[in-house]
Amino acid sequence: MSVRKIVILTVIFIAVAAWSVRVYQVNAGVARTYQVKTYQTGRDIPLRNAVLHVKGVTYGKITRENGFQFVPATVTMEVRNSSNKDISISRIVETKLTYGMDYYQTMTGTFNKSELRRLSPSKSTTIILKYQVRPNRKGEKAKLYFAQDLYPRLVLDQYKKGIRYGIAVQL
Known part of the structure; x- marks a missing residue:
């Protein structure tokens, strides 16, 4: 050579x-792998300094608006502060409602914004989120996915192991 x-x-x-x-x-x-811990409706879900309880989802009648058809889906949940200090859970309203690869987000619903920003110790608040979903999704099995900064310690612990972690609720 x-x-x-x-x-x-x-x-x-x-x-x-x-x-x-x-x-x-x-x-x-x-992350090398992904892991989503899925809870069932009615179970308590531990978050950073709170406990979340998703009560369920209800569907309304088909609605037409601006040439589009949708079904209102209403998700009701309750969050209780389990710490001894005020906490912010405002990101809870960014929860995604998914049907397979089809997902919906909303900022519409019934909730007290000041309580979400500053929930006192041992207090709880009810959050009702209203989504507009396709009519063919009515009655299908859905999942709620929560923002990861609601449970950062779990995310970080799993990240150190090479796992991207999430929490969801099967409706």
Whole structure:
């Protein structure tokens, strides 16, 4: 083998090794698996400093508005502060309602914004979220997915193990 071929192969080998090291560094903190802990309706769900209780979902009649058809889906839940200090649970209103790959978000419902921002110790509040879902989804099994910053310690503990963690409720 000529010296030129040896030099070219050495440069290629070093470039591949450098690229491999960089790919490893970039992907070192990325979750390798996903885990969603799914609770059933009516069960208590422990969050950071609160306990969540999803009571259920109800569907209304088909509604037409601006040329679109939808069914109102109403989710009722209760959150109780289980700590000895005021907490913020305002991100609870960002809960996603999903039907397979079809998901819905809302900011519409009945809830006390000041209580969500500052829930006193041992107090509870009821949250009613109203979603507009496709008519064909009425009565199908749905799931609620909650924002991860409502349970950051669980997320961080699982992240250190290479797992992306979430909490959901089967309705």
